[in-house]
Every structure is written in structure tokens, then in C-alpha cells.
Amino acid sequence: MSERIDERTARCPECGAVLPSGRDCWERVHELLEIEARLLPGIEDVEVGLLAHFFAIATYQLQHPSRLTSGAVTQLRDGVRRMLGSDRPPIDHLRRQVRGFAEGPSRVARRAPAGDRAHVPHWPRRWTMTATDVIGGPQADYADAVERWARHTLGDLDGIVS
Numbered sequence: 001m002s003e004r005i006d007e008r009t010a011r012c013p014e015c016g017a018v019l020p021s022g023r024d025c026w027e028r029v030h031e032l033l034e035i036e037a038r039l040l041p042g043i044e045d046v047e048v049g050l051l052a053h054f055f056a057i058a059t060y061q062l063q064h065p066s067r068l069t070s071g072a073v074t075q076l077r078d079g080v081r082r083m084l085g086s087d088r089p090p091i092d093h094l095r096r097q098v099r100g101f102a103e104g105p106s107r108v109a110r111r112a113p114a115g116d117r118a119h120v121p122h123w124p125r126r127w128t129m130t131a132t133d134v135i136g137g138p139q140a141d142y143a144d145a146v147e148r149w150a151r152h153t154l155g156d157l158d159g160i161v162s
Helices: 026-042 046-063 070-084 091-103 131-136 139-160
Strands: 009-011 018-020
Touching: 026 046, 026 131, 026 139, 046 070, 046 091, 046 131, 046 139, 070 091, 070 139, 131 139
Parallel strands: none
Antiparallel strands: 009 018
8 A cells, every 4th residue: 555645744854754743753752652651561571561661662772873973783783683573581681781881881872863774874765664554553462563663663674784
């Protein structure tokens, strides 16, 4: 199905998702968090909920790398790859690693104009799946949808970025 774009819509310059005019893609993070707030407390397996949250935030950031340093983007990509693997570590292990990296001597956040991706010049600007697809899907499938989004994003990156 093709998306109709007119004067009331725009595309995110980083992920290519169609957005209503006057909105930016960062609002999608809040929409993902709202879904999590409604669904994840009811999930009995805490690991599933924490993993879903990790996939949502990490995948969003991978598709919007202008906010992060290249080192942070690499760490996120590696973390997503580990968590998608057949021998994934417990999510608490990854969370401790991420926290250690973020609180360590390396900078994580990047100060640059919105959409500036000079530090990741070959990074895709169109993706097989975006946050918009997750938000538009059945909310009961959220955990599976964010994992599928992470898999597609990693596949898109692996196809372009070495």
C-alpha cells in the first residue's frame, strides 16, 4: 500500500516515516511509551517487558542516530544484535552494560543540528519498518512487533553499513 503525501504530511528526515504536518518523529517515542504503560504491567514475565522496552528505544535510536555519538550508535547496534541472538543474555546484564557505557568516560549524546548524520554517512534514511508501523499495529502484539522492528532494522543496517 503506498502512502499518500500531501501538504498536511511530511517525512521524518531520519527514518522516512510519514508524519502529520507539525509533528516530529520524537513524538513516536512517547506513543511507544504510552503503549508500554498500558500493556507491559500486565505481562507476567518481566524479562519480556524489559526486552520489549529495550528493543523499542534502541531501535528508535538506531533509526535516528543524529542524537548519539558514533560510539553510542555502535554500542546500541551491538546490543540489539546480542539481544536478537539465540544465546541472548538476561536483559539485566545488557542494561548494566549500557548503563556502564553511558555513565563512563565516553560521551553518548551528540550536539548537532537535528538530522545531522555526518558521523554515520552511510546510514539508511528509509527503513523496512519504523515506529509508525509498531504504533499502528495491534497493541496486544507489541512485544513481538518491537522485536520484529529490531530485526528489520538490523537487517537494513547489515545490508548497507559494514
